[in-house]
Amino acid sequence: MRLDAATLPAAARALIERIGRTPLVELTLAELPAGSRLFAKLESVNPGGSIKDRPVARMLLEAWQAGTFARGRRLLDSSSGNAGISYAMLGAALGVGVTIVVPGNASRERLERMRAHGAELVVTDPIEGYDFALREARRLARADPDRYWHCDQYSNCHNWLAHYDGTAGEIVAQLAERGLGPPDALVAGIGTGGTLTGAGRRLRELDPALRVAAVIPETFPGIEGLKPYGEPGDIVPELLDEALIDETCPVSADEAVAMCRRLAALGLFVGPSSGAFVHAALRVATARRPARLVTFLNDGGERYVSTGMWRRD
Amino acid sequence: MSVRIRIPTPLRGYTAGAAEVDLEAATVAEAIAQLAARHEGIAERLLDEAGRPRAFVNLYVGTHDVRTLAGLATPLADGDVVSIVPAVAGGTR
Known part of the structure; x- marks a missing residue:
């Protein structure tokens, strides 16, 4: 990079x-x-x-340099917490809005830290598991591509x-x-x-x-x-x-x-x-x-x- | 008491895909025992050898963690919903 x-x-x-x-x-x-x-x-x-700081910093900075977040576009991804914390922390430091789709059974420590950094959380039903959150992130990204850039840590090569x-x-x-x-x-x-x-x-x-x-x-x-x-x-x-x-x-x-x-x-x-x-x-x-x-x-x-x-x- | 147990996705292989199981039970322990009687192998996923909930396994009656109530002895009323929720949010199916 x-x-x-x-x-x-x-x-x-x-x-x-x-x-x-x-x-x-x-x-x-x-x-x-x-x-x-x-x-x-x-x-x-x-x-x-x-460890998630490493891939998140790289994915976020690559997108930031490419002007992905111009006009207030937000970073969107699903996470159970560690990546979400990295996104929320670095997003706050860079002035990038962050939306994380997270299952409701993510530990309280994680949820509260992400909120502390100002991240918007979309909390999904824990009974439905993590893959439900992943699909919800994809749905949100498709529904509003002007508002969200889906970082997608599962396919992003910078990970x-x-x-x-x-x-x-x-x-x-x-x-x-x-x-x-x-x-x-x-x-x-x-x-x-x-x-x-x-x-x-x-x-x-x-x-x-x-x-x-x-x-x-x-x-x-x-x-x-x-x-x-x-x-x-x-x-x-x-x-x-x-x-x-x-x-x-x-x-x-x-x-x-x-x-x-x-x-x-x-x-x-x-x-x-x-x-x-x-x-x-x-x-x-x-x-x-x-x-x-x-x-x-x-x-x-x-x-x-x-x-x-x-x-x- | 007629109660409903909500099954998380990783355990639905034991319940033929069912997301909810309805049964009769007076306590959470009874509800788990009934569930185990109908669906072989599920009890080992939920309880340790001493019969206590395993690490990272949370049982809720409504929105209350049974650990904050009377544990597995928590009584159930007609219509109660028991949820099995892993304290693990990421990685699981």
């Missing part, structure tokens, strides 16, 4: 400069076999609190390119700083498919033997931000490069929460998708014994207090 940062409002410039270049944390967990080292990108330190150009290179450089080569295994989930596709493509170019494991949640109650995959009826995101996936790792919500508690005890307070990724990474390590596994801690645990996941009954 060629961007003259001086043209951005000061708050937007400050926020965007702080996106990415996140720490790569080594996780020394007892189950790791000898010779396998596990590293994770700590994405909660992004200003919007999650995966943010990870191809940014995240993957950071991982390689941070491993090199430790005297290590590129990862030989990558563990990621499928929400929009942006992280897996972007980071997976770049890292496989560097090492064609890279093993890519996709974390798959149980269908109910699910794991926030992760899509079911591989069964009839599962929607495959348009930008997902399925050819990258070597194996799938099913993880239950209970396994994800249990790992989140272990990570919290190590000082890493992360959300359930991060717990699921680390759980799956340990399984990949045990089965395949790769020398260098990399995964992602997508967001922080504070965003889930209202779901009860930290409650000790």
Whole structure:
């Protein structure tokens, strides 16, 4: 992305400069076999609190530079919250109106933060699930194209390119700083498919033997931000490069929460998708014994207090 | 009591696609038991081994989370609507 940062409002410039270049944390967990080292990108330190800042900044700035929001046109997308927060935060800083279609069971922390940034929320029936919100966003965009520009994080190429150009290179450089080569295994989930596709493509170019494991949640109650995959009826995101996936790792919500508690005890307070990724990474390590596994801690645990996941009954 | 249970989309595979199931129950626990008796496999998705709602599984009577009422012992009245709502908004079908 060629961007003259001086043209951005000061708050937007400050926020965007702080996106990415996140720490790569080594996780020394007892189950790791000898010779396998596990590293994770700590994405909660992004200003919007999650990995979604990366693709959202890129998608939003590309559209902003192209004049998409002239004459008060609004950015529209569906999100369960993390992307919505990034849109709302950066939209507010850029002076772009933001409308998010969000299921009503998104955590209160997410809904209130999006509203705090001034985003307009279209709240859908939680019983009907996330894909209903996605279809509602498409309907709104079609019904009023002058009012809305549908960013569509599921098909927007700047989503995966943010990870191809940014995240993957950071991982390689941070491993090199430790005297290590590129990862030989990558563990990621499928929400929009942006992280897996972007980071997976770049890292496989560097090492064609890279093993890519996709974390798959149980269908109910699910794991926030992760899509079911591989069964009839599962929607495959348009930008997902399925050819990258070597194996799938099913993880239950209970396994994800249990790992989140272990990570919290190590000082890493992360959300359930991060717990699921680390759980799956340990399984990949045990089965395949790769020398260098990399995964992602997508967001922080504070965003889930209202779901009860930290409650000790 | 005649009550209705609203089924979220990821669980409709257990209910032959039905979005709502009508049954007779005096408490939320009874309603879940009736649902489980009719639709095999659904109970394991909702309750843990101790019979409590699993992490990220919320049960509502009307607009009230049963955790703020009497839990699974919450009594039901004729016409009550019990909703099964995952505390997970994104990614699910």
